[in-house]
Amino acid sequence: MNMNLQNFFSPKSIAIIGASRTSGKVGHEIMKNLIEGKYLGQIFPINKEGDEVLGRKIFRSILDVYEKIDLAILAIPAEFVLPVLKQCKKKKISSVLIISSGFKEIGNEKLELEVQNFLRKNEMKAIGVNCLGIYDAYSNLDALFIPRYKLKRPDRGGISFVCQSGAIGAAILDLAAHEGHTFSKFISYGNATDIDESDILKYLENDETTKVICLYVEGIKDGEKFFKTLQKVAKKKPIIALKGGLSEEGSKAVMSHTGSLAGAKEVFYGIFNQTRVIHANSLEEMFEIASLFEFIPNKIGNRIQVVTNGGGFGILSIDSISASKNLSLAELSENTKKNLRAQLPRLINIGNPLDLVGDADPRRYEIALDQIMHDKNVDTVLVIVLYQTPLITKDVIDVIKNFKLKSSKSLIVISTGGDFTRLLSLQLEKDSIPVFQYPENAIKALDKVAGYYNKLS
Amino acid sequence: MNMNLQNFFSPKSIAIIGASRTSGKVGHEIMKNLIEGKYLGQIFPINKEGDEVLGRKIFRSILDVYEKIDLAILAIPAEFVLPVLKQCKKKKISSVLIISSGFKEIGNEKLELEVQNFLRKNEMKAIGVNCLGIYDAYSNLDALFIPRYKLKRPDRGGISFVCQSGAIGAAILDLAAHEGHTFSKFISYGNATDIDESDILKYLENDETTKVICLYVEGIKDGEKFFKTLQKVAKKKPIIALKGGLSEEGSKAVMSHTGSLAGAKEVFYGIFNQTRVIHANSLEEMFEIASLFEFIPNKIGNRIQVVTNGGGFGILSIDSISASKNLSLAELSENTKKNLRAQLPRLINIGNPLDLVGDADPRRYEIALDQIMHDKNVDTVLVIVLYQTPLITKDVIDVIKNFKLKSSKSLIVISTGGDFTRLLSLQLEKDSIPVFQYPENAIKALDKVAGYYNKLS
Numbered sequence: 001m002n003m004n005l006q007n008f009f010s011p012k013s014i015a016i017i018g019a020s021r022t023s024g025k026v027g028h029e030i031m032k033n034l035i036e037g038k039y040l041g042q043i044f045p046i047n048k049e050g051d052e053v054l055g056r057k058i059f060r061s062i063l064d065v066y067e068k069i070d071l072a073i074l075a076i077p078a079e080f081v082l083p084v085l086k087q088c089k090k091k092k093i094s095s096v097l098i099i100s101s102g103f104k105e106i107g108n109e110k111l112e113l114e115v116q117n118f119l120r121k122n123e124m125k126a127i128g129v130n131c132l133g134i135y136d137a138y139s140n141l142d143a144l145f146i147p148r149y150k151l152k153r154p155d156r157g158g159i160s161f162v163c164q165s166g167a168i169g170a171a172i173l174d175l176a177a178h179e180g181h182t183f184s185k186f187i188s189y190g191n192a193t194d195i196d197e198s199d200i201l202k203y204l205e206n207d208e209t210t211k212v213i214c215l216y217v218e219g220i221k222d223g224e225k226f227f228k229t230l231q232k233v234a235k236k237k238p239i240i241a242l243k244g245g246l247s248e249e250g251s252k253a254v255m256s257h258t259g260s261l262a263g264a265k266e267v268f269y270g271i272f273n274q275t276r277v278i279h280a281n282s283l284e285e286m287f288e289i290a291s292l293f294e295f296i297p298n299k300i301g302n303r304i305q306v307v308t309n310g311g312g313f314g315i316l317s318i319d320s321i322s323a324s325k326n327l328s329l330a331e332l333s334e335n336t337k338k339n340l341r342a343q344l345p346r347l348i349n350i351g352n353p354l355d356l357v358g359d360a361d362p363r364r365y366e367i368a369l370d371q372i373m374h375d376k377n378v379d380t381v382l383v384i385v386l387y388q389t390p391l392i393t394k395d396v397i398d399v400i401k402n403f404k405l406k407s408s409k410s411l412i413v414i415s416t417g418g419d420f421t422r423l424l425s426l427q428l429e430k431d432s433i434p435v436f437q438y439p440e441n442a443i444k445a446l447d448k449v450a451g452y453y454n455k456l457s
Numbered sequence: 458m459n460m461n462l463q464n465f466f467s468p469k470s471i472a473i474i475g476a477s478r479t480s481g482k483v484g485h486e487i488m489k490n491l492i493e494g495k496y497l498g499q500i501f502p503i504n505k506e507g508d509e510v511l512g513r514k515i516f517r518s519i520l521d522v523y524e525k526i527d528l529a530i531l532a533i534p535a536e537f538v539l540p541v542l543k544q545c546k547k548k549k550i551s552s553v554l555i556i557s558s559g560f561k562e563i564g565n566e567k568l569e570l571e572v573q574n575f576l577r578k579n580e581m582k583a584i585g586v587n588c589l590g591i592y593d594a595y596s597n598l599d600a601l602f603i604p605r606y607k608l609k610r611p612d613r614g615g616i617s618f619v620c621q622s623g624a625i626g627a628a629i630l631d632l633a634a635h636e637g638h639t640f641s642k643f644i645s646y647g648n649a650t651d652i653d654e655s656d657i658l659k660y661l662e663n664d665e666t667t668k669v670i671c672l673y674v675e676g677i678k679d680g681e682k683f684f685k686t687l688q689k690v691a692k693k694k695p696i697i698a699l700k701g702g703l704s705e706e707g708s709k710a711v712m713s714h715t716g717s718l719a720g721a722k723e724v725f726y727g728i729f730n731q732t733r734v735i736h737a738n739s740l741e742e743m744f745e746i747a748s749l750f751e752f753i754p755n756k757i758g759n760r761i762q763v764v765t766n767g768g769g770f771g772i773l774s775i776d777s778i779s780a781s782k783n784l785s786l787a788e789l790s791e792n793t794k795k796n797l798r799a800q801l802p803r804l805i806n807i808g809n810p811l812d813l814v815g816d817a818d819p820r821r822y823e824i825a826l827d828q829i830m831h832d833k834n835v836d837t838v839l840v841i842v843l844y845q846t847p848l849i850t851k852d853v854i855d856v857i858k859n860f861k862l863k864s865s866k867s868l869i870v871i872s873t874g875g876d877f878t879r880l881l882s883l884q885l886e887k888d889s890i891p892v893f894q895y896p897e898n899a900i901k902a903l904d905k906v907a908g909y910y911n912k913l914s
Contacts, residue, residue: 024847101815106804151845152875167767167815170845171873175894178875218772244772247779249786253772253810282897283773283873310624315675315701315710316740322704329706347563353710358558358624388608388627390481416628416740418609418635437632440739 005195005203007095008127009185010139011070012041015062015093017084018075019045021053026099026145027075028053030133037142037153042067062091071095073143074128078102081115081129089122097143098128103191105130112193119194127200131190132166135173137183138209144186146170157182158211158294162200164189164218165244168283172216176287180429182294184209196221198229205233212293213237214286218244218254227271234276238293238452242280243268276455278448288436288445292412295434300410301379302450303330304443306353307368308384309360309392313414313439314353317382320443326450327443330378336371343367358389362396369399373407380410380446384439387421394424401431412446414439462652462660464552465584466642467596468527469498472519472550474541475532476502478510483556483602484532485510487590494599494610499524519548528552530600531585535559538572538586546579555585556602560648562587569650576651584657588647589623592630594640595666601643603627614639615668615751619657621646621675622701625740629673633744637886639751641666653678655686662690669750670694671743675701675711684728691733695750695909699737700725733912735905745893745902749869752891757867758836759907760787761900763810764825765841766817766849770871770896771810774839777900783907784900787835793828800824815846819853826856830864837867837903841896844878854884861890869903871896 014034018027027047031054034043044065045058052058059065062072062084072093074084078100088096096119103112112129119126127134133144137156144151151170154177161176161183163169169188176183184207187200197217204210213233220226233239245254246265272279280286292300304327308314321327329352332340337350344350344367348357354372356364365383372378381403385396404411413435415425425435436442471491475484484504488511491500501522502515509515516522519529519541529550531541535557545553553576560569569586576583584591590601594613601608608627611634618633618640620626626645633640641664644657654674661667670690677683690696702711703722729736737743749757761784765771778784786809789797797807801824805814811829813821822840829835838860842853861868870892872882882892893899 026847029847146845146847150874150877163769165767165769165772167843167846168769168773171767171770171843171878174845174874174878178879216769218769242773244769245776247776249779249809250772250776253768253775253808253812282895284895284898310622310628311710312620312622312625312673312675312701313628315622315707316625316699318710319702319704319707322706351710352706355710386624386628388603388631389624390483390486390603417607417631420607421628421631422635438739438741441741 005125005200007070008097008134009136009141011095011141013044013067013069014039014041015044015046015065015069015072016075017046017062017072019047019053019058021051029145029147030073030075030099030143033142033144033148036148038140039142040140044069062087062093065091069093071097074098074100075145076100078108078111082118085115085118085124089124094124096124096126097134098126098193099131099133099145100128101130103129103193105191112191116193126194127187128190129193132169132188134188135183135186137185150174152177154181154183157184158209159183159214159290160185160187160204160207160210161214162187162189162197162204163216164192164197165216166190168216172283172287180426181287181291192221198222198225201229201233201239205236210237211297212290213239214290215239215241216244217241223267227275230271230275230277235456238278240278240280240286240289241272242283242286276452278452284441285445288441289448291434292445292449295432296410298410299453300446300449302327303377303379304328304382304446305330305332305372305378305380306382306384307356307365307372308353309356309358309389310384310386311355311357313384313386314355317384317439317443318353320440324443324447326447326454332372333375333377336375339371340368359391360389361391362393362399365396366399369403373403373409378409380412382412382414382442384414387415387417387424397424397427400428400433404431404433412436412442414442462582462657464527465554465591466593466598468552468598470501470524470526471496471498472501472503472522472526472529473532474503474519474529476504476510476515478508486602486604487530487532487556487600490599490601490605493605495597496599497597501526519544519550522548526550528554531555531557532602533557535565535568539575542572542575542581546581551581553581553583554591554600555583555650556588556590557585558587560586560650562648569648573650583651584644585647586650589626589645591645592640592643594642607631609634611638611640614641615666616640616671616747617642617644617661617664617667618671619644619646619654619661620673621649621654622673623647625673629740629744637883638744638748649678655679655682658686658690658696662693667694668754669747670696671747672696672698673701674698680724684732687728687732687734695735697735697737697743697746698729699740699743733909735909741898742901745898746905748891749902749906752889753867755867756910757903757906759784760834760836761785761839761903762787762789762829762835762837763839763841764813764822764829765810766813766815766846767841767843768812768814770841770843771812774841774896774900775810777897781900781904783904783911789829790832790834793832796828797825816848817846818848819850819856822853823856826860830860830866835866837869839869839871839899841871844872844874844881851881854881857885857890858888861888869893869899871899
């Protein structure tokens with residue numbers, strides 16, 4: 001199959017079949033989101049009842065539309081899908097997004113097979129069935145059927161999230177947007193009747209705006225295709241995968257969810273081990289790892305120097321680095337130590353962690369970072385800033401940003417706290433500096449990223 | 458030592474030695490926080506320079522104060538601590554909170570030993586030295602030296618947090634308050650020159666408002682005392698402990714932080730295994746576990762029923778339960794299954810997870826929860842509500858609250874998303890229902906809580 005999915009992500013015109021005048025209906029919501037999302041192409045609402053929706057004329061059939069249609073979105077009951085696909089064929093629409101559910105996930109294997117056969121015989125491509133839709137932050141294509149007040153859309157960025165499960169996709173997309181993660185694409189592919197996760201991964205491999213791929217997968221039909229695709233794509237772009245149904249009981253639940261076999265967990269562990277795919281153990285971890293790739297485009301080295309104004313946080317960080325697989329503690333060069341000793345208060349212990357102690361001010365961070373910047377023994381700097389300490393002012397933000405501008409080393413910030421902390425963290429994130437709440441989580445994510453680069457080299 | 462620490466937590470009068478007119482100085486900030494925190498007792502600012510601070514007359518010495526003083530707070534340079542303690546003795550003040558740093562943490566062992574000897578010889582009790590202070594939500598005692606805009610104070614509740622490290626304490630207290638955790642007491646005890654973690658734990662054992670104890674500890678001087686205390690207190694109240702310096706490298710960092718020996722990690726693992734103390738692996742986990750104890754006062758049973766409107770979240774939850782040590786999947790009784798089958802749409806698979814599928818509305822949750830409520834095979838219900846799905850309205854909140862009112866089963870909610878989700882989660886938390894963002898984290902915390910109850914029985 002030719003993996004040009006261009007028409008799904010940047011179509012010049014879209015027909016929404018099942019566009020309804022009734023707010024709340026899937027077809028209505030997709031129309032609304034396309035308009036509110038400022039999609040720039042043409043939108044043709046289709047509904048056999050005719051009338052008008054959101055100020056646009058409803059066509060009774062796609063065959064009544066004169067213009068060329070790049071993408072058809074089907075938001076109609078399952079039993080109408082096949083007849084509408086036949087119309088799509090007549091209208092020479094080769095890309096179809098099928099939101100409709102009611103197929104093998106409820107035991108209706110036969111109908112799904114018929115749809116599949118029709119698509120393949122006629123060389124039409126479909127994403128779905130039984131899916132949430134597509135979101136592309138760059139082409140302003142918002143073909144999700146959940147209203148924006150319930151599901152915040154992320155800003156433009158480098159993450160693409162490929163998700164079998166619609167509800168996980170929706171919840172995580174909402175959370176990711178809320179937490180400031182930025183996206184290229186979100187694709188919910190449901191039952192994978194035609195296009196499956198492998199096809200989408202192949203497309204994303206060459207998609208310019210996708211820097212890192214997050215993948216939630218339950219069942220895989222074609223294991224060999226999946227393995228080969230992961231092997232190839234993960235060489236070029238990091239893929240972070242979370243697998244649902246790894247346990248026996250979870251695997252049973254997969255069957256009734258997307259109607260697919262979950263597969264033995266050994267098979268998946270094998271795939272993750274033999275490819276460069278990063279296996280996330282939880283949803284939280286998936287996005288923590290993604291945020292590192294999103295913000296740090298170059299290779300993240302594994303010799304970590306910790307700089308802190310909270311002794312305890314320094315200690316927990318050192319514990320986590322020691323317990324990691326792929327990270328090691330940087331050992332500052334003699335020259336750096338000498339310079340730091342000359343400039344920092346006598347009581348500060350020059351080592352790793354470099355504990356600037358509770359009365360540290362921004363100037364002290366500046367001294368530390370200026371020295372570490374030139375130390376060849378350090379790859380990555382983990383800067384812990386606790387804004388609760390007395391002499392830290394928001395000037396420390398500029399010190400950290402300045403380090404990022406001037407240094408080639410990777411930089412990760414840990415900052416724990418409430419409103420004041422979040423406000424300042426946001427300023428760092430705007431400059432693409434990853435900020436974590438907890439040292440343990442940051443280091444776990446860093447460990448997996450370092451493991452990825454180890455496998456590459 | 459008599460562990461009546463009443464004067465530290467609800468003193469009728471406080472002297473602040475080192476109360477300064479200069480904003481930003483430790484003594485000034487503590488004064489300000491006591492006043493802003495609406496402390497109801499008397500406050501006597503002491504400073505040898507005299508003058509006035511925040512509208513109150515400064516006394517040149519505590520000996521100039523006529524009234525009885527229950528607690529003295531020392532916010533003065535290290536070299537003045539001993540002379541001031543002598544004055545405290547004269548004034549018959551037996552409880553002293555020593556914020557001052559500059560002792561063994563910077564190599565000044567001798568001075569610290571002198572302070573210790575003086576305290577013990579004169580039967581005076583001290584918390585500190587080198588600490589952040591004390592916060593008691595019930596007596597409105599805010600003796601922390603960090604301003605409130607930088608460090609939010611939590612509302613009244615059941616968590617008491619005992620923390621050796623000041624900065625961790627500050628950051629975590631701020632975060633916990635921000636996330637809606639509610640506290641009884643926060644105690645930063647620094648170098649533990651006199652009163653140590655064991656003494657504080659013994660006090661909290663009988664403290665009425667403390668329901669669960671969080672403990673961050675780096676080094677322990679008296680291991681036997683610590684072990685015996687944990688053994689005794691953890692029988693009565695859950696203690697969740699996080700140990701800094703478990704790695705060799707981290708343990709070196711402990712030495713320069715609070716000047717104490719971190720101890721071999723085997724010793725600590727031994728202590729955690731042989732007592733009912735819950736060992737948290739991270740700061741995040743510590744508070745996730747605490748929130749379960751905070752909100753669910755009765756024993757949390759280990760047979761878990763998952764109810765969800767997101768199939769993938771159901772599957773991930775089942776995977777996590779299967780991977781847990783102490784939890785098992787509830788098996789609904791035949792009667793419950795029959796009743797659910799009669800009331801729920803035919804397509805819904807009645808099992809665990811009970812996936813109400815993407816078009817679930819509040820009424821469907823009501824049917825499910827009403828049945829599960831009476832099923833003796835279920836101890837704990839994990840309700841996953843993804844507000845992003847189309848037919849979920851905020852009425853589901855009332856359905857869940859109602860279940861809590863009527864049922865004796867434990868209830869945990871998982872709800873992932875941005876602003877809209879947070880808003881609704883907050884409403885549940887106000888009714889003491891624990892809400893988590895991620896299923897994996899909820900189940901990990903639940904697993905540790907179930908382990909605690911297993912050890913008890």
